[in-house]
Amino acid sequence: MSDLYCIKSREALVQAREVAEYLVRLFPQDTGHRLHLATILLGLHEIGVAQVHASKVTQIGSRDSYVWRMASDVFMAGKSWPSALAAVEGALALRPLEAEYHHHRANILAILGRIDDAERAHREAIRLDPNQPDWWWKLSEDLRNAGRNQASRRTVEEALSIFPEHPSLKAQARQLVQSLAV
Numbered sequence: 001m002s003d004l005y006c007i008k009s010r011e012a013l014v015q016a017r018e019v020a021e022y023l024v025r026l027f028p029q030d031t032g033h034r035l036h037l038a039t040i041l042l043g044l045h046e047i048g049v050a051q052v053h054a055s056k057v058t059q060i061g062s063r064d065s066y067v068w069r070m071a072s073d074v075f076m077a078g079k080s081w082p083s084a085l086a087a088v089e090g091a092l093a094l095r096p097l098e099a100e101y102h103h104h105r106a107n108i109l110a111i112l113g114r115i116d117d118a119e120r121a122h123r124e125a126i127r128l129d130p131n132q133p134d135w136w137w138k139l140s141e142d143l144r145n146a147g148r149n150q151a152s153r154r155t156v157e158e159a160l161s162i163f164p165e166h167p168s169l170k171a172q173a174r175q176l177v178q179s180l181a182v
Contacts, residue, residue, distance in 0.1 A: 013043050024053075031062040038074045047078040058087055065094035069101060076108070084108050099129035107138065115146040133163040140172055144179075152176055 020037035027033055034053045041050035054074035062068060068091035075084035085108045091101045106121035122139035126132070136159035143152035153176045159169050 010044070013040055016040050017044065029060055031057045031060050031067050032064070035067050035070050039070070042074060042077050050074050051078045051080060054087070055083070058083070058090065063094065065091040065098065065101070068094065069104065072104065081108055081112050085112070097128060099125045099132070102128065103132070103135050110142040115142060115148070118142055130162065133159060133166045133169060136163070137168045137172060144176065149176060149179060
């Protein structure tokens with residue numbers, strides 16, 4: 001039964017692709033239609049073609065920050081980190097106070113090895129929305145992965161003062177205590 005649903009799902013995506021491609025042909029400058037097509041293409045595991053459409057979206061430009069943010073996800077799917085970063089920065093240009101965009105930017109910066117920039121972006125996300133314990137955890141994890149265990153530990157301790165029962169933060173605190181004891 002599961003296999004049948006997978007086949008049906010793929011068939012539906014192929015049909016959705018046809019409609020989305022038709023919309024893009026009718027309105028080639030519509031970034032929403034292009035991004036919708038790119039998302040469908042990701043579902044069909046056609047990452048390269050999806051990125052072509054995401055690139056076109058960023059070339060056309062959009063006044064919708066969500067379009068930029070989702071284009072960043074398309075680039076991330078293909079591990080096109082500089083393009084993913086540029087797209088989320090496009091989203092931030094339109095909505096600089098959107099905490100999630102800062103968090104997303106921080107994640108990309110960490111992947112690129114730009115830990116100081118990632119830390120600043122994480123901290124800005126947390127400043128804008130401090131009620132995201134997983135963001136605190138991610139900041140601590142990025143610092144730990146960069147070998148900055150003391151900074152990681154301080155971050156976890158601060159987060160635990162706000163979220164004392166959060167399981168991931170508690171586990172990370174234990175792990176940091178063990179690694180610092182060695």
